[in-house]
Amino acid sequence: MLRKSIFAAAMVSVLSMAQQAxxxxxxxxxxxxxxxxxxxxPLKLVFWHPMSNGHTMAMGEPVEFYSVFKGKKTDLKPTLNPITFKGLSNEATAYxxxxxxKRNGDYAxxxxxxxxxxxxxxxxIQQITKVIINKGDVPTNWSEPLGLKTEIVPLSKPYGALVGSTFSGVVLKNGQPAPGVEIExxxxxxxPDMNANKPQNAKVSEVPGGAIVALTDAQGKFSFGIPKAGYWGFAALGVGPDSEFNAKxxxxxxxxxxxxxTLED
Structure with a gap:
């Protein structure tokens, strides 16, 4: 996995292929x-290789886990329950x-x-992760930053994306746009199968040339054309302000x- 940007800055959003999928x-x-x-x-927290359906990494107890609804933060750590997630090649601790x-709107x-x-x-590796779910088809705060050390703020509705459309976002570091950042x-x-704690099938996907990669432009923005339905993950690598843990x-x-x-006919 590449952890450094190929360029010091990128002037436009681009798609390229990395060396490892x-x-x-x-x-x-x-x-x-x-x-x-x-x-x-119900929710499931897994540290995984979702596109290759590959190796599962053991999670320690999350430092924080919470929801934000219309600016109100609710601690979700009391709901965490350790499980064993069984990948195709190994098994590891997940949650x-x-x-x-309760109310209609966006829950981050x-x-x-x-x-x-x-x-x-x-x-x-520490991946500060965010997903936005919606209740009642009432959009509220999906495009607002949450003040995280680093985060990807969607510029397109993240729960209303359509196959064939373009998803855009902006990468922030300490609340400021981060240019030239590599995004896998x-x-x-x-x-995941919510009851069996394993993948629902044995499919794998390999992209010719390696991983799909985008680079943020001078304003920290990127875009990606969505080719198929389902969940898509975007990981802005090494952008957070913390660069050392346990002397490494x-x-x-x-x-x-x-x-x-998929838009129905």
């Missing part, structure tokens, strides 16, 4: 992102959780995981998940 992605997963009724929504939706879910030591690269993009080829390099990444839909 297997990317680490922190998930905050629920099967449906548009919720119609009030109630408890079940839940969020309760945020996980700040414990830094993960990647032995093959001799670095720690992956499709969740096998969504820390890649503090910003992750955003969106769900794309």
């Amino acid at each position: 297997n990317a680490h992605f922190q998930l905050i997963y629920t099967p449906e992102i548009n919720i119609k009724k009030a109630g408890e929504v 079940d959780a839940s969020v309760t939706l 879910l945020v996980a700040v995981p414990a830094p993960y030591y990647e032995e093959s690269e001799d670095i720690y 993009i992956e499709h969740m080829i096998a969504e 390099e820390l890649s503090q990444d910003a992750v955003l998940w969106i769900k794309a839909h």
Whole structure:
């Protein structure tokens, strides 16, 4: 996985291919992102390689896990329950959780995981992850930043994306646009089975030339044309302000998940 930008800055949004397809992605997963009724929504936190349906990494207890609804922050750590997620090649610690939706609008879910030591690269990885779910088809605050150390703020509705449309976002570091940042993009080829704690199928996907990569422009923005339905993850690599943990390099990444839909005839 590439952890450094190829260029010091990028003047336009571009798509390219990286050298390695297997990317680490922190998930905050629920099967449906548009919720119609009030109630408890099940969630699953997994650190995984979702596009290759590959190796699962063991999660420590998240440092923070919460929801934000119209500016109100609700701690979701009490809902965390450790589980064993069984990938195709191994199994590792993950978490079940839940969020309760009451009023209509946008609910931003945020996980700040414990830094993960990647032995093959001799670095720690911490992916500050966000997904926005909606209740009642009433948009409210999906485009507002949450004040995270680093985050991807959507410029297109993240739960209303359509196949064939373009998704855009802006990468922030300490609230400021981050130019020239490398973003790895992956499709969740096998969504988790909420009951069995394993992938729903054995599919894998390999992109010719390696991972899909975008670079942010001078204003920290990027765009991506969505080729198929399902969950898409965007990971802005090494953009966070924290660069060291336990006397080793820390890649503090910003992750955003969106769900794309097919427009019915």
